[in-house]
Amino acid sequence: MTWVTVEGLRVSYGETGVLENVNLGIPRGSLVAVLGPSGCGKTTLLRAVAGLLPASAGTITVGDRVVSAPGVQLAPEKRGMGWVPQDASLFPHLTVGENIGFGLPHGTRAERVARSARITELAELVGLPGFVDRAPSQLSGGQAQRVSLARALAPRPDLMLLDEPFAALDPLLRSALRSEVAALLHDQKSTSLLVTHDQEEALSLADYVAVMRGGRLLQWGTPAEVYEHPVSLWAAAFVGDTVELDGCWSDGRVDCALGPVEAVSVDGVPGVDGTPADGTAVRLMLRPEWIHLSPAITRVVSPAALPASSRAVAPHRLGLGVEPSGTERITATVVSIAYGGHDALVSLELLGGAVIRARVAAPDLPKRGDRVRVSIRRPALAYPVE
Numbered sequence: 001m002t003w004v005t006v007e008g009l010r011v012s013y014g015e016t017g018v019l020e021n022v023n024l025g026i027p028r029g030s031l032v033a034v035l036g037p038s039g040c041g042k043t044t045l046l047r048a049v050a051g052l053l054p055a056s057a058g059t060i061t062v063g064d065r066v067v068s069a070p071g072v073q074l075a076p077e078k079r080g081m082g083w084v085p086q087d088a089s090l091f092p093h094l095t096v097g098e099n100i101g102f103g104l105p106h107g108t109r110a111e112r113v114a115r116s117a118r119i120t121e122l123a124e125l126v127g128l129p130g131f132v133d134r135a136p137s138q139l140s141g142g143q144a145q146r147v148s149l150a151r152a153l154a155p156r157p158d159l160m161l162l163d164e165p166f167a168a169l170d171p172l173l174r175s176a177l178r179s180e181v182a183a184l185l186h187d188q189k190s191t192s193l194l195v196t197h198d199q200e201e202a203l204s205l206a207d208y209v210a211v212m213r214g215g216r217l218l219q220w221g222t223p224a225e226v227y228e229h230p231v232s233l234w235a236a237a238f239v240g241d242t243v244e245l246d247g248c249w250s251d252g253r254v255d256c257a258l259g260p261v262e263a264v265s266v267d268g269v270p271g272v273d274g275t276p277a278d279g280t281a282v283r284l285m286l287r288p289e290w291i292h293l294s295p296a297i298t299r300v301v302s303p304a305a306l307p308a309s310s311r312a313v314a315p316h317r318l319g320l321g322v323e324p325s326g327t328e329r330i331t332a333t334v335v336s337i338a339y340g341g342h343d344a345l346v347s348l349e350l351l352g353g354a355v356i357r358a359r360v361a362a363p364d365l366p367k368r369g370d371r372v373r374v375s376i377r378r379p380a381l382a383y384p385v386e
């Protein structure tokens with residue numbers, strides 16, 4: 001069920017338009033990541049939803065409450081939203097507990113008792129039960145961010161807004177804290193909107209990803225939909241690594257430097273009823289992990305019959321599960337390997353001189369200079385030539 005709806009949102013700074021016709025539907029209890037490059041308008045979107053910026057057109061609804069519409073501009077504190085900023089922004093003169101309880105009423109005795117219980121509950125929830133009397137200056141960056149999260153969650157908001165909440169943390173802490181926070185938000189059944197320019201963060205945390213560019217939403221989908229079926233080459237390259245080759249459409253395949261590669265055409269490739277005409281020029285896109293490498297064996301010889309120095313690349317070193325069937329295979333030479341620990345990007349020179357990159361699990365790496373055969377694990381995507 002859609003809980004938060006943003007329709008036709010336009011936001012400007014003076015004469016300069018920043019957001020144009022933004023539409024979003026956030027299902028209740030889900031975490032949506034808005035992913036886009038610096039300056040595309042992510043923070044502006046979050047601020048408009050929070051009520052910190054007026055919209056010049058469009059409607060924002062939370063549940064059955066219209067919080068922003070022509071003639072309606074509900075004040076931020078009346079919107080029932082929690083905000084987690086990039087830098088925690090704790091009140092330095094208050095303790096951790098007072099920070100967490102900041103948005104909770106405490107006029108009556110019953111409210112003070114409930115507030116105190118909620119502070120204890122949230123301090124435990126974010127893993128800081130012994131910290132309530134500490135000053136914010138005595139916290140690490142990660143601990144401060146947890147307090148900021150607890151403060152935003154305390155009044156049980158209808159919508160959590162998170163503005164690049166992990167950007168200021170070091171990479172190891174960032175990845176640990178973001179999984180923790182995502183689990184916590186799910187456990188609390190929070191509906192959350194997070195903005196980030198980090199694709200790994202968006203893909204690993206979110207239930208849905210909205211890709212944004214130049215003040216507009218380019219694509220909406222689950223992380224897998226956005227990664228595996230990007231709407232444009234720009235979106236493909238922004239969301240992950242790509243291998244791109246020019247080619248020519250021919251009956252469900254694209255003839256390119258990899259030979260004929262099975263492909264699906266993306267909207268915009270000229271054709272009839274979504275099917276491109278044979279001979280249409282296209283740009284083929286694959287993810288590096290869709291490329292499979294196997295040893296370039298040209299004749300069957302028992303390995304035991306060969307001296308050790310001349311044995312071909314051992315199949316187990318090339319991540320050879322079952323080789324995909326039905327795909328064309330082409331020979332290539334390994335020209336370089338960018339080692340990344342868990343896996344590596346292996347650059348391969350094809351016969352015509354084109355260089356492509358394949359992602360290979362690290363224990364199964366070939367060596368520079370090895371000859372390998374290349375096959376494709378799944379249909380590639382064909383985009384219009386830009």
Ligand SMILES: Nc1ncnc2c1ncn2[C@@H]1O[C@H](COP(=O)(O)OP(=O)(O)OP(=O)(O)O)[C@@H](O)[C@H]1O
Pocket residue numbers: 013018036037038039040041042043044045197
């Ligand atoms: N107060 C302002 N007055 C005028 N222009 C602004 C103002 N704040 C932001 N902008 C402009 O609006 C555009 C969108 O800014 P915004 O901060 O929303 O982008 P962003 O995607 O969040 O970027 P980043 O990832 O770098 O934080 C940018 O071009 C920015 O220069």
